[in-house]
């Protein structure tokens with residue numbers, strides 16, 4: 001089975017967690033795009049969505065789903081998002097689509113984080129297959145890169161990408177993330193870092209993995 005079909009399967013299975021007349025937190029990326037499409041079919045049963053990227057906002061509107069600002073809600077029942085890597089503790093690397101900061105903000109509003117992935121995203125140790133994205137204030141790019149090198153990483157500037165917040169992305173290779181919680185805190189303490197793509201302090205609550213055998217739910 002191809003990867004897109006597995007993403008669609010995970011996205012479809014996430015619908016069972018959507019409460020009637022609720023506002024749904026929606027992340028970004030190709031798996032989430034499948035979820036937005038599925039959400040469009042039940043749009044009359046929900047109040048709307050809070051989106052973690054401008055791209056998701058646009059897709060939600062195209063489906064006829066009302067988009068609320070994160071400032072308009074005091075909390076969300078669920079947040080549905082993909083991941084670049086997820087470990088057995090439901091901690092993730094995210095930010096392949098450069099939306100990590102807004103994703104962290106919307107995830108923090110939600111009672112339940114539902115992570116939808118295909119099976120290629122499952123790893124034992126974060127950093128095994130995917131570079132770690134770090135969102136950086138443009139004027140601090142070089143000094144943050146030097147600090148990341150000092151910490152053992154190999155940062156690469158993601159050319160011609162500006163985040164929805166007007167910042168830049170450094171993708172850090174060669175980080176084996178043995179202690180995700182400590183690493184997330186340490187990197188977020190570097191001056192000039194807006195946030196990094198480790199989602200360990202706020203990990204997922206439910207993981208839905210699209211596999212050739214069907215959607216597997218890990219609660």
Ligand code: 5RP
Nearest residue numbers: 029030031082095096097099
């Ligand atoms: C965007 C993200 C995405 O959730 C992550 O990159 C996974 O994307 P995809 O569903 O396209 O594989 O973190 O910033």
